[in-house]
Amino acid sequence: MDDHKDFRILVIDDEAFMLKLIGKALHRLGYSQVFTCSGGQSGLDFIKSAPSPPQLVLLDLNMPQMDGIEFIRHLADANFTGSIILISGEDERTLQSVEKLLTSSRITVLGYLVKPVKPAALKLLIERWRPFVSARQQSSIKTYSVESVSRAIHNAELVNYYQPKVQVASGEIVGVETLVRWQHPADGLIYPDRFVPLAENNNLIDELSYAIIRQALGDLGGWQLAGLSLPVSINLSMENLKNLDFADAVFELIAQAGQSAEDITLEVTESRLVQSIKVALDILTRFKLKRVNLSIDDFGTGHSSLSQLRDFPFDELKVDRGFVHGAWANKKLHAIYSASLGLARQLEMTIVAEGVEDLDDWNLLRQSGCDQAQGYFIARPMPAQDVPAWVADWEIRRRELVAQASE
Numbered sequence: 072m073d074d075h076k077d078f079r080i081l082v083i084d085d086e087a088f089m090l091k092l093i094g095k096a097l098h099r100l101g102y103s104q105v106f107t108c109s110g111g112q113s114g115l116d117f118i119k120s121a122p123s124p125p126q127l128v129l130l131d132l133n134m135p136q137m138d139g140i141e142f143i144r145h146l147a148d149a150n151f152t153g154s155i156i157l158i159s160g161e162d163e164r165t166l167q168s169v170e171k172l173l174t175s176s177r178i179t180v181l182g183y184l185v186k187p188v189k190p191a192a193l194k195l196l197i198e199r200w201r202p203f204v205s206a207r208q209q210s211s212i213k214t215y216s217v218e219s220v221s222r223a224i225h226n227a228e229l230v231n232y233y234q235p236k237v238q239v240a241s242g243e244i245v246g247v248e249t250l251v252r253w254q255h256p257a258d259g260l261i262y263p264d265r266f267v268p269l270a271e272n273n274n275l276i277d278e279l280s281y282a283i284i285r286q287a288l289g290d291l292g293g294w295q296l297a298g299l300s301l302p303v304s305i306n307l308s309m310e311n312l313k314n315l316d317f318a319d320a321v322f323e324l325i326a327q328a329g330q331s332a333e334d335i336t337l338e339v340t341e342s343r344l345v346q347s348i349k350v351a352l353d354i355l356t357r358f359k360l361k362r363v364n365l366s367i368d369d370f371g372t373g374h375s376s377l378s379q380l381r382d383f384p385f386d387e388l389k390v391d392r393g394f395v396h397g398a399w400a401n402k403k404l405h406a407i408y409s410a411s412l413g414l415a416r417q418l419e420m421t422i423v424a425e426g427v428e429d430l431d432d433w434n435l436l437r438q439s440g441c442d443q444a445q446g447y448f449i450a451r452p453m454p455a456q457d458v459p460a461w462v463a464d465w466e467i468r469r470r471e472l473v474a475q476a477s478e
């Protein structure tokens with residue numbers, strides 16, 4: 072799988088020798104499609120006029136005419152969905168802030184390089200880029216119509232993927248989170264950021280959620296037949312919490328599937344504002360009374376996570392990946408992660424850390440007494456039929472992890 076060497080990389084820096092240096096380093100790493108621009112405006116012109124936009128941009132933050140931040144804003148406006156590596160002479164703290172700034176756009180930040188750029192560091196970042204490529208490649212500029220999303224719902228083109236959650240102390244599997252994909256007949260697998268907002272804005276979100284929930288309940292039943300108990304978590308939209316009939320419809324689906332509410336967790340995130348706290352509270356409280364578990368998702372992002380905690384009866388707190396991955400090495404992240412942990416403890420909620428990507432992340436959770444973990448270190452999201460084989464594989468890894476921990 073070396074075809075990533077064909078990917079198009081654009082380097083933007085006002086210093087000619089930097090362009091030369093980085094270009095050379097990239098060529099040496101085997102990348103042949105490297106383009107260079109000496110400023111933000113020419114970079115934008117290049118991206119807009121290129122037959123296919125670059126998948127990766129290496130960007131100098133400090134440039135005389137258009138600075139890096141401004142460039143990124145234009146890039147986001149132009150619906151750029153590739154990845155970026157930031158280059159700067161600034162200290163790491165500043166770069167981290169910029170990285171944060173970018174997470175609200177659809178641009179993936181692979182990381183940053185401090186000048187003088189070392190080829191080894193460049194190599195490391197680009198290697199991190201590879202796994203993203205297949206997923207990001209297809210998320211080009213194409214947008215979908217409301218009608219096509221509605222058709223997808225009714226033609227059963229939506230497919231649930233599942234990402235496991237495990238106990239940190241024992242490694243035991245506690246359930247799976249449902250992540251919807253659109254198996255598009257022509258375009259392949261489409262990620263939810265490209266159709267869920269459309270459904271939210273066009274009154275399709277309840278239908279979409281019912282389709283996801285119905286499928287999740289069916290898969291839950293399938294795993295039970297295979298002897299696996301895998302409670303499912305399902306992401307809700309704030310838009311679901313506007314319609315008082317929503318809870319009844321979900322109870323109906325659970326009853327039809329012959330499942331029990333205890334095996335269902337609903338994850339709520341405040342990606343958009345709650346229109347009516349009263350209605351949302353009504354719906355969530357009824358779920359709670361029927362023993363459906365409630366989880367506050369992506370905790371720490373958005374603008375009123377704390378007031379949500381105050382207002383709604385959550386059982387579980389999922390710390391956003393942004394405060395988990397790398398927190399062992401970053402003071403700020405660590406402080407936020409620890410505070411979230413303390414908050415969950417005091418409120419007697421289960422705490423789940425998202426974005427656990429490597430052994431260092433895992434060890435931090437273990438040492439700090441986090442309850443549950445989810446992330447690439449454990450497993451990537453997978454189709455329902457792959458789950459049983461993963462469960463068997465994990466049992467072996469789990470034993471190794473527990474054995475290592477007790478050494």
Ligand SMILES: [Mg+2]
Pocket residue numbers: 248306338368369
């Ligand atoms: Mg979630």
